[in-house]
Amino acid sequence: MSRSRPRRIPVAIIIGAPAVMLLVGGTVGWFMRDDASSERVSKATRSNSPIATVVGAPLPTALDSMVPQRPLPPAANPAVIDPASIIGLDTAGVIEVPAAAALDLPLAPGGSATPVDPVTREAVQPTSPYAPSIGEPILSDTPPEIASPPSTLAPKDRTVPVASGPEVVEPNFTDACMADPSTCAGAPGVVRDALATDGPPLAALQVSVPVAGAEGFAGLCDSVEAGVVPDPFLTPSTRPTIAVFVNQPSTLALTGTWADGTALAKTTMITLSAHDAEWKRAWDDDHVQRNIIACVTLPLDDVRAHAGGGIAELRADVVAISATGRADVTGQLTLNVPIDGNDTLFAERITITNRGEQLLADGILYPTVHVHYAFLDDGVIPAGSGLDPATLHVYDEHALVEGADCSGWAVNQQGRDRTSSSSYTVVSEQRTIAGRSRTVTVVDGDVYLDPSLPGGWQGYFCMRLSATDDETTKAVTLALRGATVRSPRTANYAVSVLLAGADYPDDWQLRASWTTTKGVVLCSSALLSNAPVAGAGGAHGATCDTIARLAPAGIVVGITAIDAAGVPLPVVSVRQPVNTAYCNPDDPFGFVGDGCNPGFTQPYDVPLTSPAIDNGDVESVRVVLQVSRTAAAGAMWQDPSHVWKIGAITAFAY
């Protein structure tokens, strides 16, 4: 009897059964997969209504972990560079000089200059901070119209690209402003799928407009170039040096055209590797993007060949290339070159150069000129003056004068000094001149114009050098020099607040205020209301007129509702950015600063959600903020709007 042997499983089944099951499982899994595309299709077919169904979730308490900070990159402005952001710029040893004060210059090495009263010769103290006059808002139901944007806005091919979100996600909601961004104030954005954890973004490469190195950066450029310059015998302040600032380590090239039409051969600008290293450290450690100076000194003979009266005009084109991109800028600048002569007083002739607008500690942009000269200490006693060298004092007086020339200002006390203040550095040096060691006093000063003056202010910059001793009551004038000047232009801002909601109770008011970020009041507060009776409140709207340089960090518009009982309820505070750039239609890169921006209108329907409000009368306030920005078209090439226009230095009779 035999036992039947079990039948062997065919090889085909051993292989085929798992294969078939694998195929079946895979097919089922395919249809059960996470398919975003199918969801996209279904959502794309929906209307644009948002899925705002989940409400009432409490605000996270651990904000730093749940809602980390992520600053936006700073605004681009190629014309105004914060001195504090410039790596290596030393501002130590600066003497602050109040308006209408003179500077008592030391005549011995190691001495220090002091500000003094020009009449009594007694030391003066710095005055209280500058405070602009407070404007009165214009009450009106209709804010001023916004001008049409000029044609110099960003060309299509240079428009900053709109940031995109994850490409795999189709938007469920798209704001209507996306269809025509030019009709809306603000900027587009895409909701991320996760918190950005890569730190603040690096601002795009920006190169400043070129400036002459003598405009306060001579020492810094000297350290960058380390003495490797075409004419090392020139002092740093008298070299024809060109400087720019970049916000990323870069390689830079300079080309240009002289005023006589001759082309400037392409040359490379120099940066200091130590500055690059410090930039990297500041970014890595502190996420602070500082500015690096790049300099190049041109051969004196080359510059002199294109100069007249010691001044050479150059239209400079700078190209910068960094690890992240490329940037270029064009600017007009003036180079001073030494003039041959036999001046018994000045070792270096007085030069007055543009410093554009300088941001001081009070947050205001001051139109600034830089003055530089060096005099021979042994040349300050005029023959026959009888001044006693032992008790001799030399005084520098300077002024930005309107309504008179320098003779009128210095001799006849005419005109009005519109200087706000100034800051000086004074250095006493030993130099070998014509084979003889002589003491030279080198004076550098930044002189600030009253910033509340309208853009394009015109007048004279005057400098008087005088000497006296303990026995002489009347000072002896050594030199009276000056030049015609025209300050940089600035944009005008008309910031309007309009109460737009008709359902706002008549017995309620809306208070609008305008200040700078430092709390300086730009305009008095205005009361708005829907009250039909004149005098019960004000108009529906109010406009504050001011200028960009008074509030470069922004105009803070505070809006407060005031109920029938007089209880103030803060509604909203808007710090409106101020664009200090100017409108130059012939500037091919002007769109970077968008100086031709005419403003915008932004409605806000702001809920009154303060816990203090429990009366249920008013749920929200509808206000309209309108910014009308005016920067009449200037000219970049012949009459640069963002710089001073400075005439030739002239000697005035005294």
Add this chain to the structure above:
Amino acid sequence: MSGLGARVALVVVSFVAAGAGWFGARQFGGDATPGTALAAVDLYHCPADGSRSVGQVHAGDEVWLIGVTDDRWAVIRNPDNPDRPAWLPLALVATAASAGDLPQLTCGQAVATATTTLTVTTTTTPTSASASTSSPVVLATSTSTSSTSTSTTSTTIATDTVPPTVTVTTDRAYLYVRSESAPCSSEDSLEVAIVVADPTVPLSIRSIVATWNAPGGPQTANLVPVGGNRFSLEVAANGPAAGETPLTLTATGSDGAGNVGTGQTVVSLRNPGSFGCAG
């Protein structure tokens, strides 16, 4: 290969293969990557303590920024009501905007809350990362007796009992009694600027008056506004009999909390005849 065990093994292997196929197809067949699911982001009307969300947007949504609050919040047009601002974390919005493109927006409730924040920041050292940004400017509200439930606001009001600093400056240290003779005639008017400084706005100038002593007794003169915070002073008569006499300019100003401060400066009132000018 034969026997019951072999058959069972074959079944098990087949089911394992099916499972592997299902998993693989799910895992690799889908085009969604981890983290790109349509995550919801809460929107707030005002990101202050106790706020609750009022809606949501989702990853990939194209929103329109109308402002920011500090470096922490983006303010967008609310999808439900485009004119109504809505807040969401700035770190959850990809944008090419710079700080110059967007206003700093602080809603009413956050204004009140930020009052405390501002006080804190004045006593602490900000980190270098945040040092480059500005705190929102807080406009404190004026005195109120019925806002006791707004603790932060009323705290601000209660603590501001300091009068504003009033500074009076002149464009010259002296002026002449009105004169028709040069050069005194060009200096018989004084321009006076008054600055009222205080963190609690609105600030206002309340009064400005000039006082001096003359042979006829104490004298006063009012000043004429010439624009903004500037006033002009002229003295037509009743100056010193000879030489000069001190003239005191006294100004008062008030802050938003109703505190009143006073400032003074002294200049010289000159008799033109004593300074080479015909009376």
